[in-house]
Amino acid sequence: MSNLDPIAFSKKLIGTCFARLSSGNVVWKKIAYGGACAGNEPKLKTGFAKMKKLLLLLPLVCLLGCYAGSVKPLLNRPEFKAENEPIRTLRIFLITDDSYRKEEVEKFVSKCSRLVEMQVGIRLEIVDGYQIKWEDELDDIIKMEIRIARDTWSKRDQFDIALTFVHFAFNVAGGKLPLGATDTFFWRYLFVRELDPYILLHELFHALLLQRGHSEEWVMRGGRPAYGNEWYWLTPEDRKGVLRNKWRDFNVMPATGEEEEGKPRESWFYYKVGLAYLKKREFDEAILLLNKSVETNPKYAVAYETRGVICSRRKQYDQAISDFNKALEIDPSLAEAYFNQGRAYYFKNEYDRSWKDIRKAQDLGYKIPAEFLEALRRASGKNE
Ligand SMILES: [Zn+2]
Numbered sequence: 001m002s003n004l005d006p007i008a009f010s011k012k013l014i015g016t017c018f019a020r021l022s023s024g025n026v027v028w029k030k031i032a033y034g035g036a037c038a039g040n041e042p043k044l045k046t047g048f049a050k051m052k053k054l055l056l057l058l059p060l061v062c063l064l065g066c067y068a069g070s071v072k073p074l075l076n077r078p079e080f081k082a083e084n085e086p087i088r089t090l091r092i093f094l095i096t097d098d099s100y101r102k103e104e105v106e107k108f109v110s111k112c113s114r115l116v117e118m119q120v121g122i123r124l125e126i127v128d129g130y131q132i133k134w135e136d137e138l139d140d141i142i143k144m145e146i147r148i149a150r151d152t153w154s155k156r157d158q159f160d161i162a163l164t165f166v167h168f169a170f171n172v173a174g175g176k177l178p179l180g181a182t183d184t185f186f187w188r189y190l191f192v193r194e195l196d197p198y199i200l201l202h203e204l205f206h207a208l209l210l211q212r213g214h215s216e217e218w219v220m221r222g223g224r225p226a227y228g229n230e231w232y233w234l235t236p237e238d239r240k241g242v243l244r245n246k247w248r249d250f251n252v253m254p255a256t257g258e259e260e261e262g263k264p265r266e267s268w269f270y271y272k273v274g275l276a277y278l279k280k281r282e283f284d285e286a287i288l289l290l291n292k293s294v295e296t297n298p299k300y301a302v303a304y305e306t307r308g309v310i311c312s313r314r315k316q317y318d319q320a321i322s323d324f325n326k327a328l329e330i331d332p333s334l335a336e337a338y339f340n341q342g343r344a345y346y347f348k349n350e351y352d353r354s355w356k357d358i359r360k361a362q363d364l365g366y367k368i369p370a371e372f373l374e375a376l377r378r379a380s381g382k383n384e
Helices: 006-015 044-063 078-083 103-120 141-158 196-207 235-245 259-277 283-296 301-313 316-330 333-347 351-363 370-380
Strands: 088-096 122-131 160-167 180-182 190-191
Touching: 006 196, 088 103, 088 141, 103 122, 103 196, 103 235, 103 301, 122 141, 141 160, 141 190, 141 259, 141 283, 160 196, 160 235, 180 259, 196 259, 259 283, 283 301, 283 351, 301 333, 333 351, 333 370, 351 370
Parallel strands: 088 122, 088 160, 160 190
Antiparallel strands: 180 190
């Protein structure tokens, strides 16, 4: 696609990628672009009965070789420890709503930090944070990601991971609530629903593996097991993958084998964050993001159009017209861009040009607001 309709594009991103990852009464779903994974708890009745049985079996299972296939038995080996050096400290930007106490979350993060450091030599250190009041984002993981990106954008160089504790209202297929999610643009916006290390570690390792896929067992398995409470360990294979990306720059959108889509995805992300700023009426930031958006994809018509709208609001009509022009060069079917261009000409008192654009917008089926038509008629002395 030469230019991307953001709505169609986001549907494409989200709509096609749910996958059922394991059987039994725990159904795990994967969200391809918006969030790396999501899951739900087992149904109470049957789940509870099975859980009881499994709990009885657990001591026996442990005797037969707990942690086999995970890195846990290797943790104290000198060569394993040596591979974890040097230690990297990840700067965590902590975001909570009012459902958790701050001390509680800090304690939890330091517990997770110890578990991660043992396995891959990465420490988590909270460097900043704030309490969030969600608006209308909670029903959509992409909106949540864009919101967090917007809120933290000006500080993006000062942290590595934005860690948000959230009670999801966003359902995956079947009405299940996710336990956690990771964005798959920058792989740095993490969402965690419960103070369970399995969830934080799972999402964090996604962001270091740069993969949406799951392992058969242990922490990168496609969902929290219905039994046991110590599923915090990587497999040796997954650990290697994490170590490979241990020093990645979280401010760079990584190539993840989706290079072809990479560019449009990047510009789409900037565009959406720009829109989020626009919604907050923070025009300077919005313009910066839209600049980045068209830098990464110079064929992104709606990004030019949106920038033009902001220029218009700032009464910079020449710049606005230049942006509308670019947008229309790329996509001549953007009726709204004709309308906006016509409006800009109106404010420049160039009524003939204004009429020309307004007619084009109408031809394309755009409904011109009656007040504007009235104002243009009066100003131009024409009654079209
Ligand atoms: Zn996952």
